[in-house]
Amino acid sequence: MHIAMIGTGYVGLVSGACFADFGHHVTCVDKDAAKIDTIKAGVMPIWEPGLEGLVKSNIERGRLAFTTDLAEGIADAEAVFIAVGTPARRGDGHADLTYVYDAVRELARAMTRPLVVVTKSTVPVGTGDRIAEILAEEGAPHGTSVASNPEFLREGAAIRDFKIPDRIVVGADDDKARDVLKEIYRPLFLNQAPILFTARRTAELTKYAANALLAMKISFINEMADLCEAVGADVQEVARGIGLDNRIGAKFLHAGPGYGGSCFPKDTLALLKTAELAGVEQRIISTVVSVNDDRKAAMADRVAKAVGGSLAGKSIGVLGLTFKPNTDDMRDAPSIPLIQRLLEGGAEVTAFDPVGREQAQPLLPGIAFAEDAYAAATDADALVIVTEWDEFRALDLDVIAKKMRGRALVDLRNVYDRLEAERAGLVHFGVGRGQNGQKTV
Ligand SMILES: NC(=O)c1ccc[n+]([C@@H]2O[C@H](COP(=O)([O-])OP(=O)(O)OC[C@H]3O[C@@H](n4cnc5c(N)ncnc54)[C@H](O)[C@@H]3O)[C@@H](O)[C@H]2O)c1
Numbered sequence: 001m002h003i004a005m006i007g008t009g010y011v012g013l014v015s016g017a018c019f020a021d022f023g024h025h026v027t028c029v030d031k032d033a034a035k036i037d038t039i040k041a042g043v044m045p046i047w048e049p050g051l052e053g054l055v056k057s058n059i060e061r062g063r064l065a066f067t068t069d070l071a072e073g074i075a076d077a078e079a080v081f082i083a084v085g086t087p088a089r090r091g092d093g094h095a096d097l098t099y100v101y102d103a104v105r106e107l108a109r110a111m112t113r114p115l116v117v118v119t120k121s122t123v124p125v126g127t128g129d130r131i132a133e134i135l136a137e138e139g140a141p142h143g144t145s146v147a148s149n150p151e152f153l154r155e156g157a158a159i160r161d162f163k164i165p166d167r168i169v170v171g172a173d174d175d176k177a178r179d180v181l182k183e184i185y186r187p188l189f190l191n192q193a194p195i196l197f198t199a200r201r202t203a204e205l206t207k208y209a210a211n212a213l214l215a216m217k218i219s220f221i222n223e224m225a226d227l228c229e230a231v232g233a234d235v236q237e238v239a240r241g242i243g244l245d246n247r248i249g250a251k252f253l254h255a256g257p258g259y260g261g262s263c264f265p266k267d268t269l270a271l272l273k274t275a276e277l278a279g280v281e282q283r284i285i286s287t288v289v290s291v292n293d294d295r296k297a298a299m300a301d302r303v304a305k306a307v308g309g310s311l312a313g314k315s316i317g318v319l320g321l322t323f324k325p326n327t328d329d330m331r332d333a334p335s336i337p338l339i340q341r342l343l344e345g346g347a348e349v350t351a352f353d354p355v356g357r358e359q360a361q362p363l364l365p366g367i368a369f370a371e372d373a374y375a376a377a378t379d380a381d382a383l384v385i386v387t388e389w390d391e392f393r394a395l396d397l398d399v400i401a402k403k404m405r406g407r408a409l410v411d412l413r414n415v416y417d418r419l420e421a422e423r424a425g426l427v428h429f430g431v432g433r434g435q436n437g438q439k440t441v
Contacts, residue, residue: 001184004029004077006103008036008066010046010158010262010329011120011151012083017054018162020064022187027065029073036066047328047355050159071110079180080107081149082131083120086266093269095124104131108138116145116180122207122267123148124274128171128200145177148200150207155261156326163188168195171203208274211267212285217252218259219291225255225432235432236414255432257338257386257412258295260323262331265292296334299412300341306408306429307381311345315405317380318342319373320387320413321353321360330359334412335386339364352376354389374403381406388413397424 001024005016008030016028030036035045044052058064067073074080084099100121107117117135119128132146148171153161168185172178178197185195198206225235235255243250259265268289275282304311323333330336335351342349349367353360357369370376373392377383377400385392393415401407401424409416409426414433421428 001025001180002076002078003027003184004074004080006030006070006073006080006082006107007084007099007121008032008039008045009083009085010048010155010327011153012081013039013044013046013055014048014051014153014158014162015081015083015120015151017051017058017064018159019184020058020061021054021163023063024184025063025076026058027067027073027077029067029070031068033068036068039066047326048155048158049326054159070106074107074110074115077115079116079118079184081118081120082107083151086121086123086270088266088269092273093266094273095122095266095270097123097127097130100127100131101134104134105138108135108140111140111144114141114143114145116147116177118147118149118177118181119204120149120151122150122211122263122270123204124208124270125201125204127204143176145172145174145180146200147172147177147181148203149181150203152207152210155329156324164191165193168193169198169203169206170195171198171200171206173200205274208267208271211264212271212288214252215259215264215268215292216284216288218254218256218264219288219295221253221255221432222258222295223291228432229434232434234435237435238432255414257299257334257431258292260296260332260334260336262323262329265332296337297341299334299338300345302412302429303338303342303347303382303384303408303410304345306410306427307406311342311347314347314381315379316342316347316349317370317376317378317383317404318349318351318367319353319376319383319385319392320356320389321351321364322356322387325387325389328355328359330356330363333387335360336363338384338386339367343367350376350378350380353387354391374399378403379405382408382410384410385413385415388415397421397426401425
């Protein structure tokens, strides 16, 4: 099968490379000429484990190509995936569909025969209907189908998620689209990946419902963590105690600084907007959004308390900037409001992130960047773990303690426990660790 992928970002590049690895012929198209040149030169524009090798081997086998020219990209294609960004619209938080609709208009003008157009971008219910209208308005060949195939991959584990998905959701209202998508995903049937065929609108909403529920789990455990701190319980154990229940599941029950990233914040807002436009209240998700906003805003207060109440003149080391480990993605990362508030409070911040520095630098003016975790700890009054990169899991806390000026280890991801920190002479400030005299802030 020949496939074109419009948008070569975190989703488009991974999906394109994985489809090529299944044996399909894929051309990835992007407007960003610098990005396409970079990939052609063998350098990945994003940091995603395993991606470079996957892209390289499929280019070498002649199954994966890159271009800025849409007409060239769709020349042999039977299916065209749209994987452009759908950020939150300034002002009202609804999904900004400008990139999607622009891509569809360009596509309609470049098409010479009917194709199956598949939306992989996360788009609000009804976007597929509007895409079909635009294609017709712009004179796309008769017989063109529009399907929805939302993507559920997670950055940092994107290739594995794409190749061994929990499920594939296809929203299609005609047989041609269903047949083409079945053929594209046929290699995954060998892995017994369930494929769900639904109506297009149902598939569009399924993606938002999934992200909203996961965001809710995170906010739930964060509120439980607050309660644990107040009543002397340990949220790690509560999470394990509830997560072993199959009806609940252990994932997304890690208390921390609040969810961030390129999906949950914008998708929860867009879902609320969809509900508002439909005249249907979504009180749970509305609460989740405000709980999470408040949580992110409150993280700097935890650091302030750990250094005696005031941030003025304090030196704070920060470990981890990206919204989660194994990605360079800084979109809506909890580190951003945290660090902004630390700076506003008069602190000096020195941060280290294993891969996020390039993306973080323009977003965090006024901070210093260290070359490693130990350099970030040097002369710090408090060391704050914001992102749980693996390399922060086995730090030599004795060395850290010697390098620091103060004693506070503010562990917003519960990487360490109180006793380990105490042995090194540090005071551990975890999240939701209220048990056995555990200090919380
Ligand atoms: N990042 C994730 O983990 C993830 C997971 C699931 C779903 N999604 C969804 O997938 C979509 C894409 O997300 P992303 O993180 O890959 O975005 P991204 O910003 O990394 O990539 C989007 C790419 O599209 C390109 N583009 C924009 N308009 C174009 C056009 N007209 N023609 C060609 N290229 C164009 C941009 O240059 C950019 O390279 C979003 O809707 C997002 O919500 C993302």
